[in-house]
Each structure stands twice: as structure tokens, then as C-alpha cells.
Amino acid sequence: MSNVNVEKSGANIQISITGRFDFNLLQEFRDAYSNETDKDCHYAIDLSKTDYIDSSALGMLLNMKNHLGAEDRQIEIKNCQPNLIKIFSIAHFDKKFKFI
């Protein structure tokens, strides 16, 4: 099973990460959004099954945002566990992504 799963329904694309979200998922994570040709897609990242992130994951998320040319708080990060929320808030990611 892949650690990065993409579900597309209409213009909504949800990327779910299972387990550790770090540089080992670099290519997989990049593929999840960069192959999409429709520029008006709405992206959500589901972290309910993610138990670990590090700064490389933060970098990967920012890369995604830049690649898609997304506005601040346009990409959603969903179902974040409290330990991850801590890390995101230390990095002030709540200004860049929409946490729900």
C-alpha cells in the first residue's frame, strides 16, 4: 500500500498521508499534485493517519503551495492530530494553510 493516496472527485482532490510524512515521501507526494492539469482544482490534505512530520514535510507542503500558485489558506489540511498541530503552529503554518 502506498503511503500517499490521492482521491479525486470532480474538482476536489484529497491527498491522504499514512504513517511518517518526511522526505522519504518526496517524490510520491509531488506526483500527487504535479500531474494534475486542471488548474482550478481544490486541494485537501488528510493527515488523520499521519503520525509524524518533520521540517522536510513542512518544506514539501510549501513547495506544493508554490507549485500550484495557491493563495494563503486555500489548501486545506484536515484531521491533524494534536502533536502535529503543535508543530504546524510553531511554524505558523496556520497563516499559509487552512486547518480544519
Added chain:
Amino acid sequence: MRILIVDDQATNRAILVWLLEDDGHEVIEAKDGLEAVNLFQEHEIDIVLMDVMMPVMDGLEAARKIKALCIDGNHVPIIFLTALEDDKALSECLESGGDDFLSKPYNEAVLKAKIIAHLRIRELTQQIAESNKQLTLYNNRWQREKNIVSHIFNRALEHNLSDCDNLRSHIAPASSFNGDILLSAPSPSGGLYVFLGDFTGHGLGASIGTLPIANSFDQLANRHLSVGEIAYEFNRMLLTMLPDYMFCCATLLEMNPEGNCVQLWTGGLPDGYIINADGSIKEPLVSQNIPLGIEKSEQFNKGFQVKSLAEGEKIILFTDGIVEAENHSGEFFTEQGLLDVFTKGNTDPFSGVLEKLNDFTQGAEQNDDITLVEVSSGVVKIKDTQAPSQDHYQGVNWNISFELGVDDLQRAHVVDELMSVLGAQTVLRPSKDIIGLLLAELYSNALEHGILQLSSELKKTESGFIEYYQQREARLSALEEAYIRIRCKIMRDDERELILRIRFEDSGSGFDTTAVMQGEKDDSFGRGVSLIRKTCKRTEYFNNGCAVEVDFPVTRNINLGDS
């Protein structure tokens, strides 16, 4: 059998002796009532054949005395042999304690038949008396054991927070042993764990499984495991302990200290509900897993749901004893009965459910254990002394160091290995997650910039970002000689604050620390250092970046930024 014959006429006795001894009975003779009573006390008699009219003491009085001597369920039949024939005399025989009578002259066959019949009754009575004695014995023993077991269960269930503002519960077992179990414990970060379980069946059998769960709950909570991991541990425990047909439906939740977020593991309990502040249903909590004690460990899903809670919102959990509660007409309370309570304007759903349930059952006998739990949002307040103290560390100041060689550096997840040592230290547990992150960032910096000499500049572009990690892999596998030395020390700093001082030294040739320290704006690099600086009191580089020392305040709440 031993038969006592009582008659004042020697010939009558002689005939009886001759008759009965022929059938293999042992016969004892008495010539009047008094002698009969005395002989009865001396010998163990199975049946008495009694004349009525005798000198010294007549048969009626002797029968009364003999019956009075028969205690503890010892039934000795008395058959009167009498020449009297009027109804009054015969009824007197029975009133005095006689069991039967036979008019003289008697028919031998009838006499023998009566003796056999009465001996059979005596035997049955003896069996019943013996069974009763056994039952009494068992019952006494059961009562004693029940007291012991009750004591053990009560002690086990004391692993519960009695005084937590966020938690209300109603627990009503169907018998003296409860197959439902409700546990709560503070989490090391100041949050709250709640476990609600319902074992198959009820009574003692169902209660047994609650013991290991109750005993290990505090420990697991203390290790700050996720609800998924705790469920995994419980499942493993029950799997080895319970017979196949027994399992435990359960919901496990952990609320964060702020009380606005819960992690939920659900397995087999009826749907719980998140209730809006106005009393209406926000969301049902549908079970996501099969109950505990069924799935093999390898297949067990440690995943869990995360739900946010707004102010005034509550979580209601319950066991199926509520929906299946019966009234006097045998009707069920049903899930609809509950849902009817969860309506707008009804802001106390917990009391609402209990009132409605009472109105419904009207005291009808309860067939299953019932537990209802409410967990309210809002900052977790535990008045209990059980809450772990964060302030006054009195333990020793320890020092743990690691030296990682090339083999270690080339292995994935080395930081996890370090954390398995550090995370086990009680004093670090509350901030285990942040310390793990700190170590991971310090480790990446030492490895990537120090030893592998990778440049952060690369990470400025997206393609460079990928190249950076490609180079990392290539250089790491080509690495021949290198080390990272890590020292973690628990101590008090100049301000007497308890800190974890972490020092990293690597064999690399250093890197431009000022560039790293500044690069913490929007770029995707430099974030690691930024994370470190925001969580630590002090970050200091030495020897051109080959060594770094940070002080992490162990007992302070981490500043969570703007959110």
C-alpha cells in the same frame, strides 16, 4: 437396615423379629415407649415399628419424643402397628408424628411393602438433606469469594478520576459484577483519557476482562500513547486472555488539554454523539473498528479519528444496555428513545437521557449493564491528586549520551531509536512529541549540513528541493567515516528552570550557521532551525557549526504561536 420394634408383647416382637431378620434387616427390640426412646438414642435407627398401647410410656408419646430427636433433616419413619381401628385413634397416631399405620392382625406382604416404601422415602429425604447441606456450603463459599472478588474489582476501578469537570458518568450494573467498564486518566500533557468498554455478557464472567484493562490503563496513559496504540495493547491483552466467544466493545478517547480536540478509537459500541451547545446532534460517532479481543495483533488498525469540539459541545457515549433497557411490558428503550432527547433547547442531554430512561423503565428489572458518559469540551480540569505534577521535579539530574557511527547514520529512523530511550523518561514524557521533533531537526542539520555538506541554497527551488534529497541519499550511502555524538542532560539552568540540554557534535567540517539562522522566512529551508529556536530557550553553535547546544524547557508549555 436397622429396625426398632416396640411392643409389650414378647410374642408379637418374636414374630416381627423372625419376619424381618429373614429379609436381612437388623432388629432391635423395646418392650415399651421409654425403652424405645433410650434405644433410639443409642443406635442409628432407620425405621420404627410401634405398638400404641404399652405400659410405662405409650406409643404416641414415644413417637413424639423420637420425632423430636430427629434433627438436621434425619427422617426416621414410624409405622404404628395397632389393634385400634376407630378413625380418632388412627388420626392421633399421625398427629403424634407417625408416618403410617397398619391394623393388627397385619398382612405380612403389606407390612414388608410399607417398610420398603418408607425406607425409600427415608433415603430420598437423606439425599435432599445432603444436597441442601452442600448447597449451603457452596453458597457460603461463593459469598466469601464474591466478597474477595468484589473487593478486587472495586480497587481496580478506583483507577478513575473522581473529580474531573469534563466528565460525567452514570454506571448501573445489572448484577454485583459489572461487564461495563469506565476508566479515565489524565494524560501527561494535561489532557484527559477516557475508556468505555462493554464485555460480552454480564456478571462475573464479563467482569473478568475488566481487570487487566483497568490495571494497565494508567500506565499506558502515563506513557502518553495514542488511543490507537492503547487500543492495540488492550486488544493484545484480551486476545491472549479471553475465550474466543468473549470480546469487548469499546470507545477510547483522548482530549487535548485545551479541550477542543479529541482523538477517538471506536470499536463496536453503539453510535456515540457529538452534541452541539444548543442540545442538537452535531455528528454521530459511528464505530470504525471491530471490538477488542478479536483481531490478531498484526491486523489490528491503530488508526483513529480526530474531531474538533467547539465551546459548549459534548460527547455522549453509552453501552447497549441503555438502548436495550426494557420496561414492564417488555418493550425496548431503543436508540430513538435517546435521539428524542438530543433536540435543540435541551442543553443537558446527560440528565435528559437518564430522566427519560427512568420514566421509561419505571424500575423494571435491568437485564444488562448500563453506562452513560458525557465528555464536555473546554480546558481539562482535574482536581484529583492523580494528575501528574509538572512542576517540582525532584529526581536525579541524569545524562544520556549516544555515539552514532556510519552504520547508524545510514539507517532510517535513527531518531526514533533515540526517542525510544528518551521518551521512556518520565520527566520528558509530556513533551515527548516536541523533543522528538527537536532531535530530528538537530539530527538532519548535523547530518545534512555538517557531515554531508549539503547546501540549503538548493532547497530554494522546487527542483533543487528534490535534488537536495537525491544528493543526500547518494552522499549518505557513499559515506565512509563519520560520527554524530549526542548528549542529553536533564538539569537546572541559571534561572533554576528545569531544562533538557541537548548537544550535538558531528565529524563534519561545519557550515555557515548565520545563513541557516536567518533563513527562516517563507522559504522551505531553514524551517528546521526556526522550529528549534522557537521551542528552545537557548540555541548556540560552536566550532563553526560542528557542535550545537540547545536548552529545552521541560516543564514549560510550548508557545503555540498565533493559533
